[in-house]
Amino acid sequence: MHSTPRTLNLGILAHVDAGKTSLTERLLHAGGVIDAVGSVDAGSTRTDSLELERRRGITIRSAVVNFRLGEGDAARSVNLVDTPGHPDFIAEVERALGVLDGAVLVVSAVEGVQPQTRVLMRTLKRLGVPTLVFVNKADRRGADDARVLGEIARRLDVPVVPMARVVEGLGTRSARAVPYTGADPDFTRRLLDVLSAHDDALLSAYVTDPQAITYGRLRAALAARTRGGQVHPVYVGSAITGAGVGALLEGIRQLLPPAEGDPEGPLSGRVFKVERGERGEKLAYVRVFSGTLRAREHVPVGGIPARVTDLAVFEPGVLERRAAARAGEIAVVRGLTTVRIGDVLGRVPEGRPFGDVFAHPSLETVVVPADPDDRGSLHQALTRLAEQDPLIGLRREPGGERLSVSLYGEVQKEVLASTLDEEFGIAVGFEETTPICVERVRGTGAAHEILDAAGNPFFATVGLRVGPAPAGSGVRFGLEVELGSLPLGFVRAVEEAVHATLRQGLSGWRVPDCTVAMTHSGFCSIRSTAGDFRALTPLVLMAALRRARTVVHEPMHRFRLECPQEAYATVALALSRHRAVPGSPRAQGESYVIEGHLPADRVHFLERELPGFTGGEGVLETAFDHYRPAAAPRVRERTDHNPLRREEYLLHVQRRV
Template sequence: MKTLNLGILAHVDAGKTSLTERLLHSAGVIDELGSVDDGSTRTDTMVLERQRGITIRSAVVSFVVDGVTVNLIDTPGHPDFIAEVERVLGVLDGAVLVVSAVEGVQAQTRVLMRTLQRLGIPVLIFVNKVDRAGADPERVLRQIAEKLTPAVIATGRVDAPGTAAARCLPVDPGDPEHVARLVDLLAAYDDALLAAYVEDERAVTGRRLRRALAAQTGRARVHPVFAGSAITGAGVEALIAGLVELLPAADGDGDAPLRGTVFKVERGPAGEKIAYARIFTGTLRVRDRVAFRADAAAKVTAISVFEAGGVVPAPSVGAGRIARLWGLADVRVGDFLGAPPDRPAGRHHFSPPTLETVVAPCRAADRAALHSALAQLAEQDPLINLRQDDIRQEIAVSLYGEVQKEVIQATLADEYGVPVDFRETTTVCVERPVGAGAAVEWIGREPNPFLGTIGLRIEPGPIDSGVEFRLGIELGSMPLAFLKAIEETVRETLRQGLRGWSMIDCVVTLTHGGYWARQSHSHGVFDKSMSSTAGDFRNLTPLVLMAALTRAGTRVHEPIHRFRLDVPTDLFGAVLPVLAGLGAVPRDSTVRGSSYLVEGEVPAGRVHALEQRLPSLTRGEGMLESEFDHYRPVRGPAPGRPRWDHNPLNRKDYLLAVARRVTGATPDR
């Protein structure tokens, strides 16, 4: 049986979860429709999701249509949980982007559509809520063509929109206007179709157009638009038919080497780890030992697959399927299964979180429980970037926004019994090197107390390159274990630059390396005092690296968002001073009918304040869209962040902490 792994995506409150519920009902999987308001939907299983009426974690359900198993993945719509959407994108064969017929195209709708297009994921668009007062499907269709993509074609029309009697009628495949529009859209990619149409319009039949539409939709070049209501069911049957006709089913070789990816991790009733994985090629069986990182492997103890709205045990899972796996105790979100992925790991489709806050337990006795609970939450959402400050006994997490913070607080209290408070949310800055700097410490020469020679040079790297480590010595001149210890420690140390922010866009080169070979007494007992170990290089690397970084110098950069702001024309003048007060810089403004479209840049830390002020400034008519764009040097005094380790910038305290002694001379440079 063919499989279609389908994502449902939308701006919050567009009706995405209600549509999922309606699809399950129409497919005969459930007998009674659940309600988001009542907290009874199949995919919103968290208590907090039911209480708030929003999706926080992605959920998978399954149904069968015309011999195709559809694994439907319901994703969060709120921008604070965009990381959850990101993890799903890599496992999709196609997507349905839901747009409200009342609110139309919204900020998150644009972000999602741009990302889907960039990744080449086939997309159907569903205009939902046509039965709601104020619904205007024709206006929304024009918005979609203007703000999302012009490569759209309506598959029907809505009769009596904005009323409970709204119904969706399929377009007449022989309608000359529809045929001309469709040919015009498809001909950009199909010369044969255009030639046939020009020669004889009657030769281009409705069936041929439908086949061409399916082909170009599957290649993510055009996007059919459906309309309907998840609440009444209007138009949903046409959408279901479109899923299997217009979107490509999974294509994978079950006999090829195993290749898959883990996109979600959760805990079972007994605290066991359950990994959600998409299998691209090969077959995975119970009791198979599977690699899931370059340095990790484990035996799969149980498998379950999604069928008919439920989850059933299975002895194996093949190419194209999504499964839940047990036994992979150390697995993490983003891990590959079997062969490494085709594209490099760590690539983000959306911007990283740019906010941070310290989490503190309300009860001092809960400190250990808080760390354990946050560690489990970090398994589910690695981008919260759990950071523990052992010196101050504090734990910090990264955030996308204030709603995410509220959800973390409620989750810790409700699911883990740990009430917490948060410190003020701050912006996460980064540091980049200003120039080049080098340092070296020699084995057996004061003030180096460690049995190793390390020389390092740090210099600026290309923008968005992260941290690159290079060898400037011969590969065989030192044991690989020592080289690995140096590289790992370099990357760990650069999580804090001279002012405590993570270093990015730099190149670190190992220029000198030396060690003492393993020594033993005449009776064969290992003499640690005369033999280098990996620990020597792990302890020495931070001192040398930070000395080199001090010579290079760093500059603190703050995250900057690109924003698009739609405001009524008569309020444009009142909005500009507010933008200036928040540090926003308008770059362009365009009159669009009765509104102004303002585009520009704003510091990430001011976006939330702008969102809060916008409704009162614009009579509730303003629409803000923002996303991370780049890092900009901080203007004015550079902010710092307290270090959370034994500070290698303070040699005396560092050596007292890691070597229990201090040497007094100055190292050779």
């Protein structure tokens, strides 16, 4: 009698073009799911199902497919999550990270460690996701696994253990990789050196009796430290030819932890992907962390009961309808009509961060329909796309004349235009990309409105004091009124209104970090409602904010630019023109390396110009770093009812009431 294999939810992550999707294809072939390995260039891969993905040769949306690995008690049912490599689609990666048990980070043996590689490894390390590294493209000209291994240890700043080596044909289709074994004393010594730095018991045993450290004990320690996210085994090979993939598969089976969770425990799951079915119905991808999710039962979604009409789980190469999905599995669920990405089913999963792993988009643009009559259809289409990617950040200005979306980069524009054209039949253009700024509170300001006072039409007293807070600390709301002096429902209404109002500060930008204290409160037991407090709070808060004052800050990217020494003067002028703040250049061979900071909205322009300045030899790496005071005034059109204009605001609120 065969036991049910334990589930492993495995992410494949990489910088774009490192061979991530090709490796996914090779793993599926090795697992018997597909008969032939698909080609990214030919558009025949299993996980790039969108026509746009096949045409562009990049992954845009994460995809899930299952295969079996191993036999008997050590078998694994692997849910393989293929994620985008292009930084413009980092939001898809972010959502996948919250459901993974382990990951394989793919690095090119030719290009080596690239910008997105560093971003991904820093995040995997911070979240403690057990990660193996696969050095791919050993069959390509220019491959150098030894150099890349050094780069991984140095530039990713993580403890690594090389698990295999290329023994012949490096840089050719005949490249052959073989794993190290316990018979290799150099390998066992490297294992011991790395593992003893993270395993006190192993170090103590080695000091006491070096001969007592068997290879079996070293492998057990390697599995324990890998599963703890402290050590990262590195494999090498080629996804195209299959070289070295067998050793990687064994590493996945032996070293990465299967999913935990009690199927008999309380239900706990999270939605990490939403898409539409053939009939337009919502399909929610749910990772079940605890308990059992059953079809035709009501489950709490974000605290509100909803009925699961149907569900399916991933089996090798297919989605299989089931009556239930158990802890550890990923289910595709129908029936949750109001579900959104990030929604929790049952209890909130413990120790599972979701969202805000990477920086939010720092750019935005206005989407313009080619046919003005398509404006209503465009809003509906963008609203539906925002279900699949909440970070689209759809904004509709009063009157509905202008629709803007958030961006990580210019590639998203092209993808968005193609998607709107192909899926919705709407041709669009875009206005100039602009930065998404924030407002920082400069000083302290207070204001209050008293119930029954002249000019206050609401049955509520609200007083607020606003002050600055460190970057990244968020909005902190506190009470300086006597506990019990105001019903809890009214306090919550004020707090909710504070957070909603701070989405648009004095200049129309989000105020992400500040302290807000409630200093005055009062109500009429007969006539006051939560709506009175919710409507009055924006007026009081914006009055306090005016007295505190805010400063608009623009997003800045850190950059690393490598260029030929003879092109430095031209590059330096370009950096100055784009308002960059560069450091001093340092020589590296025949090139100069310049590091510094660059406004987010100038990155695309510098990328476009660089090949011409450097004869195609310039390399630019960028990533969001911080906000700085804007060089010029930047005001954003408001989408609320503008509590800065009291009469206009009151007219709208009272008409609505």
